[in-house]
Amino acid sequence: MAMTLRDIINKLLRRQPASASTARERLQLVLAHDRSDLSTELLDQMRREILEVVAKYVEIDVDEGAVSLETEDRMTALVANLPIKRTMTGQIKLKEHKDQSEENSQETEGKDQNY
Template identity: 40%
Template structure:
């Protein structure tokens, strides 16, 4: 059956893989002592500071903490609205 999935482009994310990624996220947040409330505060302050200078899609903003080789990183994905 794997052959059909490969041939027809069917790829499913296994629930175990999703659970593993969620656990990694929780562990990183716990390791660097960042609560969900603090992450929300950071997100709000980023929106305020950046939107003073550029028109952004606030609903699409994503702030995550990722674990790197030597350092942890705060990553912000900020969609910019294009003017017409």
């Protein structure tokens, strides 16, 4: 999203942003919904199902996850913003798949033997 000098000053002074940018954002959101025939219920159902699928592979913050329709140049895109929880070391925390972790340990064992 483009930011102007005024937007930045308003942000620094913690003032409300100029209303044109609010209008632009609200319009883009409402038009994305107008242009697709998806009802909010269907969109919400889709959001939940997408979250479920992603949650199989990585640990995500379900409450923070958002799926929305964004629109530009009369093209509408489905945008999913899913914050992935990280481990203490900063790595992406993968869901533990039993099979995979066993394979991994076997591999390391094999390498050890080669030494």
